[in-house]
Amino acid sequence: MEIKNKQQGIMIVADVLDIVGGKWRGQILAHLCDDPKRFNELKTVLNKITSSTLTKELRYLEDIKMVERKIIQDKPIVIEYKLTDHGMSIKDLIVHIVEWGQKHRDSVFKKDE
Amino acid sequence: MEIKNKQQGIMIVADVLDIVGGKWRGQILAHLCDDPKRFNELKTVLNKITSSTLTKELRYLEDIKMVERKIIQDKPIVIEYKLTDHGMSIKDLIVHIVEWGQKHRDSVFKKDE
DNA sequence: CAGGATCCATATGGATACTG
DNA sequence: CAGTATCCATATGGATCCTG
Numbered sequence: 001m002e003i004k005n006k007q008q009g010i011m012i013v014a015d016v017l018d019i020v021g022g023k024w025r026g027q028i029l030a031h032l033c034d035d036p037k038r039f040n041e042l043k044t045v046l047n048k049i050t051s052s053t054l055t056k057e058l059r060y061l062e063d064i065k066m067v068e069r070k071i072i073q074d075k076p077i078v079i080e081y082k083l084t085d086h087g088m089s090i091k092d093l094i095v096h097i098v099e100w101g102q103k104h105r106d107s108v109f110k111k112d113e
Numbered sequence: 114m115e116i117k118n119k120q121q122g123i124m125i126v127a128d129v130l131d132i133v134g135g136k137w138r139g140q141i142l143a144h145l146c147d148d149p150k151r152f153n154e155l156k157t158v159l160n161k162i163t164s165s166t167l168t169k170e171l172r173y174l175e176d177i178k179m180v181e182r183k184i185i186q187d188k189p190i191v192i193e194y195k196l197t198d199h200g201m202s203i204k205d206l207i208v209h210i211v212e213w214g215q216k217h218r219d220s221v222f223k224k225d226e
Numbered sequence: 227c228a229g230g231a232t233c234c235a236t237a238t239g240g241a242t243a244c245t246g
Numbered sequence: 247c248a249g250t251a252t253c254c255a256t257a258t259g260g261a262t263c264c265t266g
Contacts, residue, residue, distance in 0.1 A: 101126070
């Protein structure tokens with residue numbers, strides 16, 4: 001694929017990074033790539049996230065149709081979060097991100113600590 | 114490529130998004146993909162960024178060896194910012210980001226306004 | 227279990243003015 | 247031209263407590 005308009009391409013970069021960027025969004029999407037997860041499952045794997053933050057991030061991802069919220073059971077209530085079809089498409093992008101990170105982690109991440 | 118350790122892969126995602134995420138970093142890198150640019154050139158294309166913010170972002174990108182600062186001329190001073198070799202490697206990733214953004218912009222960006 | 231509510235800390239970026 | 251310095255606004259995420 002080629003990007004016709006350079007400036008537009010950069011705007012798209014900004015838009016996408018807006019979606020996948022931030023402290024948690026990318027991680028949440030990455031976790032949901034594998035399989036659907038419940039609220040507290042996500043809360044556990046994300047380790048340091050709080051309920052309210054996780055809720056906010058999930059709502060955002062639902063709003064932009066990346067993630068789907070499904071009520072699995074009513075009492076006690078069980079919710080399952082999974083990627084939508086568009087959400088699934090992010091898998092490829094995440095793979096690319098990880099690939100780049102693996103190739104360049106030495107030069108780029110070393111200094112972090 | 115395959116990612117052996119899933120959890121580690123997600124950590125890498127977080128690390129990479131830390132680099133390329135944020136409001137300006139991705140855009141700066143995208144702009145520098147084309148060719149080196151001077152401080153005020155970047156300031157112009159980035160439109161709403163302030164000097165101090167641009168300085169901060171550039172320093173960060175220099176620190177992680179993504180961007181190189183070159184003094185082109187001494188008086189009046191002229192500085193040129195360009196991608197390092199690792200920096201150049203980000204081009205592929207940015208292309209993937211733009212590709213994804215183009216494919217999914219309708220479903221994902223529509224609601225933004 | 228899956229959040230909502232409230233209040234709080236910090237990070238991020240911005241406005242404005244100034245400099246060699 | 248390429249920044250620095252100060253001070254400031256807001257966004258982001260967190261802590262804690264509470265609930266159906």
